[in-house]
Amino acid sequence: MRADARKNYTLLLSVARDVVTEHGANASMRDIARRAGVGLATLLRHFPTREALFEALLCTDLDALTQKADELETSNLPGEALVSWFREWVTFAQSYRGVVALMAAAHTNPDSALYASCAAVHSTSARLLLRAQAEGTARADMNGDDLFALMTALGWAVDQPSFAPRADHLVYLMTSAILTNPPNNDARTAAR
Known part of the structure; x- marks a missing residue:
């Protein structure tokens, strides 16, 4: 260039x-x-395209996000790693309003400029879920697609001004539904 x-x-x-x-x-x-x-x-x-611009904007952040998952996978218990991953995802989702909707639309479209980034987030999430399932700390009746859908829903919710202040509580509720033995979370009492 x-x-x-x-x-x-x-x-x-x-x-x-x-x-x-x-x-x-x-x-x-x-x-x-x-x-x-x-x-x-x-x-x-x-x-x-708008997607090409967002791919360029997001690639550094998404690379850092997937790198964080690698760190969580090696340094945390599987259930804790999954909860921490959700928190990292929410932080990312809140940094770019509306990007989660773009990612949700792109994750099954190989022609999208965002597809590779979405695929990386999806596979990283699925890997963390499988690790927690193997340990018995996550529900066995869900897969990576289910988890990505829940992450997308959570990302969309915390992108809304009315739900943003409740992000910690929503993470707690979501992870409690996924984990068979959810960790204690002081945020749930603070959000009530």
Whole structure:
């Protein structure tokens, strides 16, 4: 990539992160280009679709999220690792309003720019679930697809202003439904 193209790419990602933080996943591509001081054609040359832009924005965060799962898998008991993973997911979901809906739509579409990231989150989640199931601390009647659906639902819920303050309690409720021996959680009493 030429130096000027690399500079535009970096600038566009920086501006896009700010605009998405302000306006969520429905941020205007035209507004991103305008704020970056480039034409819409320049933005679209780098990111031909909204999903391609989000893939570029999210790849670092999603890589860090899946890396965190690897750490949890080796340093925590299986049930605790699953609960911690849910908390990490909620933190991620709250950092980009509306992104969970994009991921939910992309996770079964191999043509989506977000597909690879969604597949990584899905497989990581399934692996943590299988580990907890093997230990007997998670329900045996669910699979990775079920877990991804529950994570997506939780991500959507905490993205809503009315539910965001109850995120810890919702994580507790969700993980209590999944784990056969849920950990004690002080957040459940604080949220009541």
